[in-house]
Amino acid sequence: MTTKYKNVYVTSTSTVVGPYEFKGPLSKRFDKHYKEMYFGKDSLESAEVKLMSDSIELALKKANKEKSDVDVFIAGDLQNQIAASCYAARELERPFVGIYSACATNTEGLLLGANFIESKMCDNVLVSVSSHNMVAEKQFRNPTEYGGPKPGTATFTATGGASCLLTNAKSKVRIESSTIGTPIDMGQTDPMSMGSVMAPAAAHTINSHLNDLGRTIDDYDLILTGDLGRFGKEILIDFMKDEYSIDLSKKYNDCGIMLYDLDNQKEVQAGGSGPVASALVVYSDIIKKLENKELKRVLYVATGALFNPTMVFQKENILSIAHAISLESVE
Amino acid sequence: MTTKYKNVYVTSTSTVVGPYEFKGPLSKRFDKHYKEMYFGKDSLESAEVKLMSDSIELALKKANKEKSDVDVFIAGDLQNQIAASCYAARELERPFVGIYSACATNTEGLLLGANFIESKMCDNVLVSVSSHNMVAEKQFRNPTEYGGPKPGTATFTATGGASCLLTNAKSKVRIESSTIGTPIDMGQTDPMSMGSVMAPAAAHTINSHLNDLGRTIDDYDLILTGDLGRFGKEILIDFMKDEYSIDLSKKYNDCGIMLYDLDNQKEVQAGGSGPVASALVVYSDIIKKLENKELKRVLYVATGALFNPTMVFQKENILSIAHAISLESVE
Numbered sequence: 001m002t003t004k005y006k007n008v009y010v011t012s013t014s015t016v017v018g019p020y021e022f023k024g025p026l027s028k029r030f031d032k033h034y035k036e037m038y039f040g041k042d043s044l045e046s047a048e049v050k051l052m053s054d055s056i057e058l059a060l061k062k063a064n065k066e067k068s069d070v071d072v073f074i075a076g077d078l079q080n081q082i083a084a085s086c087y088a089a090r091e092l093e094r095p096f097v098g099i100y101s102a103c104a105t106n107t108e109g110l111l112l113g114a115n116f117i118e119s120k121m122c123d124n125v126l127v128s129v130s131s132h133n134m135v136a137e138k139q140f141r142n143p144t145e146y147g148g149p150k151p152g153t154a155t156f157t158a159t160g161g162a163s164c165l166l167t168n169a170k171s172k173v174r175i176e177s178s179t180i181g182t183p184i185d186m187g188q189t190d191p192m193s194m195g196s197v198m199a200p201a202a203a204h205t206i207n208s209h210l211n212d213l214g215r216t217i218d219d220y221d222l223i224l225t226g227d228l229g230r231f232g233k234e235i236l237i238d239f240m241k242d243e244y245s246i247d248l249s250k251k252y253n254d255c256g257i258m259l260y261d262l263d264n265q266k267e268v269q270a271g272g273s274g275p276v277a278s279a280l281v282v283y284s285d286i287i288k289k290l291e292n293k294e295l296k297r298v299l300y301v302a303t304g305a306l307f308n309p310t311m312v313f314q315k316e317n318i319l320s321i322a323h324a325i326s327l328e329s330v331e
Numbered sequence: 332m333t334t335k336y337k338n339v340y341v342t343s344t345s346t347v348v349g350p351y352e353f354k355g356p357l358s359k360r361f362d363k364h365y366k367e368m369y370f371g372k373d374s375l376e377s378a379e380v381k382l383m384s385d386s387i388e389l390a391l392k393k394a395n396k397e398k399s400d401v402d403v404f405i406a407g408d409l410q411n412q413i414a415a416s417c418y419a420a421r422e423l424e425r426p427f428v429g430i431y432s433a434c435a436t437n438t439e440g441l442l443l444g445a446n447f448i449e450s451k452m453c454d455n456v457l458v459s460v461s462s463h464n465m466v467a468e469k470q471f472r473n474p475t476e477y478g479g480p481k482p483g484t485a486t487f488t489a490t491g492g493a494s495c496l497l498t499n500a501k502s503k504v505r506i507e508s509s510t511i512g513t514p515i516d517m518g519q520t521d522p523m524s525m526g527s528v529m530a531p532a533a534a535h536t537i538n539s540h541l542n543d544l545g546r547t548i549d550d551y552d553l554i555l556t557g558d559l560g561r562f563g564k565e566i567l568i569d570f571m572k573d574e575y576s577i578d579l580s581k582k583y584n585d586c587g588i589m590l591y592d593l594d595n596q597k598e599v600q601a602g603g604s605g606p607v608a609s610a611l612v613v614y615s616d617i618i619k620k621l622e623n624k625e626l627k628r629v630l631y632v633a634t635g636a637l638f639n640p641t642m643v644f645q646k647e648n649i650l651s652i653a654h655a656i657s658l659e660s661v662e
Binding site: 309 | 332334373374376377402403407409410411412413414417418420421424425426427428429430431432433439443446447449450452453470510511512513514516637638639640641642645647650652
């Protein structure tokens with residue numbers, strides 16, 4: 001389902017990252033980074049809460065807003081029962097809407113936030129996501145055999161927190177439209193190859209978005225998927241061509257690839273993933289290019305794999321979903 | 332944050348329950364029930380998916396709608412990564428917004444759905460929740476010692492699926508307003524006493540709702556909390572009196588108590604809980620009383636405990652939240 005917006009602006013964004021992300025090509029563009037994985041906290045889970053809380057503080061500071069200015073806080077993450085978001089919400093002390101859409105959570109949050117602003121139900125909506133590599137490894141891949149190799153198709157959960165303040169006050173970038181994705185089941189069962197699981201969902205959402213608005217990819221300067229990684233990116237290009245006769249190759253990139261230096265950071269395998277991966281790239285790099293008009297309109301399609309370890313152990317298929325946000329440079 | 336709505340109607344609701352709920356006082360009002368806990372499925376987790384899918388089918392059938400009429404499907408549950416909702420969404424094949432607010436998920440879904448309808452972004456929003464007693468026991472209380480006793484303050488996760496179709500077509504009951512709750516931390520750490528954890532969140536949301544709208548509880552025929560249970564109900568009455576000088580006692584009840592026959596169903600201890608508990612009571616009983624004007628306006632305040640087992644093991648406090656929906660009989 002696609003919705004157009006007239007009055008939804010990106011007022012501020014913020015990015016906080018861990019050491020692996022800081023080694024990547026965008027390192028100088030992040031607002032804050034940590035050198036190890038605990039950030040002074042006693043547990044990895046609490047460290048992830050700190051990533052989100054830090055990003056909230058930074059986004060509000062950049063916008064000259066106080067916590068009390070936030071009408072609604074929308075957040076999600078990969079921890080069971082979205083615990084990182086819940087505990088970050090405790091610190092913010094504002095009305096809280098918890099969401100979950102795996103690594104597509106950020107665009108789900110942005111589109112729900114856009115709905116609140118466009119309908120004038122409120123003035124300031126803060127949307128946050130986080131993920132933490134070691135929290136995700138512990139939770140999704142337990143027991144993680146020490147030194148156990150992973151296939152090259154595996155992706156690497158990014159460590160970071162990212163926030164975006166949406167308001168109706170004119171700024172340099174606006175959310176112009178959004179498309180809510182439909183879950184896709186392609187019969188896939190390999191959690192070590194998420195790119196191939198999620199590529200068809202990205203294709204479905206991009207096609208729906210273009211059809212719903214009567215547009216072609218020529219109406220965009222860039223199509224950006226969330227975290228398909230090196231192999232998923234190629235699959236999406238092929239799939240779009242075969243299934244929808246759309247040639248993405250000239251104006252398409254994937255945030256999971258852009259976040260790291262894949263040739264030198266071998267530990268990230270096929271690329272970055274996690275709800276924060278796409279948010280880190282969009283907020284640190286893409287928004288700035290929209291602000292200075294280097295880019296005019298970008299379709300940001302975060303992609304998520306819907307499953308949990310229990311369902312995988314029970315031989316259920318891994319589903320996927322993608323939600324799209326169209327970001328536009330404001331004249 | 333409180334929002335008023337002019338054009339959001341409850342078009343149909345549905346309830347599907349397990350054997351414990353069917354033994355309770357509302358047994359004849361449920362649309363469908365199962366006699367055991369697997370419903371022909373191979374796993375408890377898939378059985379929960381079936382509860383939600385059954386309720387979706389029933390809600391659409393009652394409204395004479397097809398799956399393809401659903402513009403947006405909003406759903407959440409207690410399974411890690413809201414897996415029950417994701418797999419039910421696979422069967423529905425419609426745009427899906429995944430949400431999580433523990434046992435307050437149903438009112439979060441209803442208020443997001445109301446936003447979509449009120450703002451004319453779409454015509455038909457389906458909101459679903461589920462929970463399954465044995466899935467929750469396995470996931471939250473593993474290892475569950477065989478025969479291990481629980482304190483009387485423990486609540487019993489309800490087994491059921493419930494759905495509500497919201498549209499802008501006039502019906503006998505409408506959503507008149509909503510209030511998004513703020514997470515509350517009262518320093519509590521006992522997962523066997525959720526009523527006391529959640530009562531302060533209910534109090535905070537009820538008070539915000541009344542203040543935001545300039546109303547008193549005299550403007551409602553009934554205040555209904557989600558699943559505080561026998562002890563939580565008493566705590567809320569005391570807390571509202573002490574903290575806000577509001578006397579709830581004359582027009583207040585709790586869905587967790589109404590769902591079971593507490594005197595004879597000893598297994599439910601202090602009462603029912605889970606996202607579906609309040610939905611089962613509201614959709615099977617309260618909506619009907621609003622339809623026949625036995626009740627004119629009801630404040631439905633679903634209550635949730637925000638935590639996960641990892642956070643409890645790490646000695647973090649259990650947080651709580653409550654989201655409110657005001658349901659009104661249409662003239």
